[in-house]
Amino acid sequence: MIYIFALAISWLFATAGTSALPYLHVLGVTPDFVLIFAACFAVLRSQDEALLVVPLAGLLRDLATSDPVGTSLLGFAPLVILATATHLRSMDSQFVPAVAVVATGTACHAAISILVLVLTGQNIAFGHALVQIVLPLTLVNSLFAAIVYLPMSWIPRAGRPRIISRSSMA
Amino acid sequence: MRLVWWLATVMAIGLISIVLSERGTLSPLRNLSLTASSPVERELRDLASPIHNVFEGITDRGNLADENDRLKEELDALRVQLAEQQNAVQRIKELEDALGVKQSRPEDLLKAANVIAEDRSGFKRLIAIDLGQDDGLDEGMVVLSRSGSLIGTISLIYADFAWVRLITDPDSTINAQVNVAPEEPSVGDVATPATPAPDTSATPPASPQPIALSTEPVRAVAKGELRRGILLDLLPSDSRVVRGDLVVTSGHGGNYPRGLLIGSIEYVDERPQAPFKTATIAPAANLSGLDTVLVLINFRPARLISP
Numbered sequence: 001m002i003y004i005f006a007l008a009i010s011w012l013f014a015t016a017g018t019s020a021l022p023y024l025h026v027l028g029v030t031p032d033f034v035l036i037f038a039a040c041f042a043v044l045r046s047q048d049e050a051l052l053v054v055p056l057a058g059l060l061r062d063l064a065t066s067d068p069v070g071t072s073l074l075g076f077a078p079l080v081i082l083a084t085a086t087h088l089r090s091m092d093s094q095f096v097p098a099v100a101v102v103a104t105g106t107a108c109h110a111a112i113s114i115l116v117l118v119l120t121g122q123n124i125a126f127g128h129a130l131v132q133i134v135l136p137l138t139l140v141n142s143l144f145a146a147i148v149y150l151p152m153s154w155i156p157r158a159g160r161p162r163i164i165s166r167s168s169m170a
Numbered sequence: 171m172r173l174v175w176w177l178a179t180v181m182a183i184g185l186i187s188i189v190l191s192e193r194g195t196l197s198p199l200r201n202l203s204l205t206a207s208s209p210v211e212r213e214l215r216d217l218a219s220p221i222h223n224v225f226e227g228i229t230d231r232g233n234l235a236d237e238n239d240r241l242k243e244e245l246d247a248l249r250v251q252l253a254e255q256q257n258a259v260q261r262i263k264e265l266e267d268a269l270g271v272k273q274s275r276p277e278d279l280l281k282a283a284n285v286i287a288e289d290r291s292g293f294k295r296l297i298a299i300d301l302g303q304d305d306g307l308d309e310g311m312v313v314l315s316r317s318g319s320l321i322g323t324i325s326l327i328y329a330d331f332a333w334v335r336l337i338t339d340p341d342s343t344i345n346a347q348v349n350v351a352p353e354e355p356s357v358g359d360v361a362t363p364a365t366p367a368p369d370t371s372a373t374p375p376a377s378p379q380p381i382a383l384s385t386e387p388v389r390a391v392a393k394g395e396l397r398r399g400i401l402l403d404l405l406p407s408d409s410r411v412v413r414g415d416l417v418v419t420s421g422h423g424g425n426y427p428r429g430l431l432i433g434s435i436e437y438v439d440e441r442p443q444a445p446f447k448t449a450t451i452a453p454a455a456n457l458s459g460l461d462t463v464l465v466l467i468n469f470r471p472a473r474l475i476s477p
Contacts, residue, residue: 052435122294
């Protein structure tokens with residue numbers, strides 16, 4: 001059930017990302033809600049669920065945009081690894097790790113997207129892309145993470161990642 | 171270990187997908203995806219557009235009054251220009267008929283398309299339209315705004331949909347020319363117009379009007395840029411390009427018809443000793459709020475008809 005729900009939300013965010021959200025400009029960029037959702041999902045849910053949902057969310061994003069199919073599939077992969085890294089440390093709230101994963105994941109996704117676009121013959125001005133797109137997008141996605149994180153944290157805790165605390169390790 | 175295997179699998183699938191996507195093998199899948207999402211996208215765009223307009227109206231209220239005054243002045247000036255150009259067009263047509271010259275742009279055949287999606291989140295500037303190969307469209311075809319100014323070309327095409335690369339996309343390059351405004355004539359250039367026939371009616375003869383000195387159009391290359399929108403490059407350093415000059419397609423290269431309006435000069439960047447100048451172009455069409463566009467279907471770009 002959670003898989004269907006997650007994929008439906010991803011599809012809706014991907015569709016909104018090319019239709020309604022381009023009207024929303026913050027610091028000259030549009031927040032990437034598919035990435036934010038995938039990152040929050042990977043942090044809040046179990047690794048088993050993230051391993052399936054995160055790449056499929058990337059695939060849905062690719063199908064909605066003009067990017068070559070597979071770009072976000074690759075670009076979202078670091079989200080799962082980053083989320084796994086956050087599970088290794090005990091924290092009272094998962095919000096700060098989620099924001100950290102969103103920020104780092106945005107930068108990783110942008111780097112992979114640039115690489116794919118350059119390899120497929122697109123013209124990218126690296127300096128402008130970094131200053132005008134990547135840095136503002138990292139900031140904006142991190143700010144918008146709260147909007148996605150909060151409703152997702154209300155989902156029942158069954159299936160949430162098991163936090164490895166110092167006491168359980170001892 | 172499981173994570174390593176997962177990562178290897180995702181990378182393999184991702185790379186294979188990119189290769190297949192570039193070869194066009196996944197086009198039916200993308201077409202299917204757009205078919206499924208286009209009704210929702212239309213609804214969402216219809217919902218978001220008025221909300222955006224309201225917010226824009228609130229935030230830009232001060233600018234709107236100034237813009238309104240400026241536009242009124244421009245409208246008056248354009249009406250005068252239009253009257254002059256209608257005369258000029260008529261004269262050109264008569265001369266073309268007399269000389270048997272083929273018209274550079276006969277009647278344009280246009281097909282209206284709705285914009286269903288925009289891809290401007292990242293490093294590209296593209297829009298998706300609801301016409302595709304089945305509607306007679308082809309890659310490279312020229313797309314215009316409702317008012318007839320250039321907005322881009324079709325870059326990706328599926329059966330029922332197409333992605334249009336906007337003129338602000340970093341991959342967009344257009345051979346352009348600037349129609350430099352004529353210089354202010356000196357006293358010696360003032361004379362009576364040569365074309366009108368002598369007026370034999372009772373009305374008094376018109377007073378001498380200054381004749382606009384004819385100027386050669388300045389050729390350059392208009393490139394899309396993420397930062398500045400459109401950059402006009404390779405402008406000769408001795409060209410007298412100023413803010414407000416109109417930029418149109420030159421027709422060189424055969425990928426665009428001649429004389430399509432791109433925009434107007436916004437800022438000229440001159441550097442001493444540099445062999446060329448650059449300028450920033452303000453696009454004639456509002457590229458951020460497009461809902462309907464026109465595809466020029468009777469113009470075949472050179473790259474499509476060349477062997």
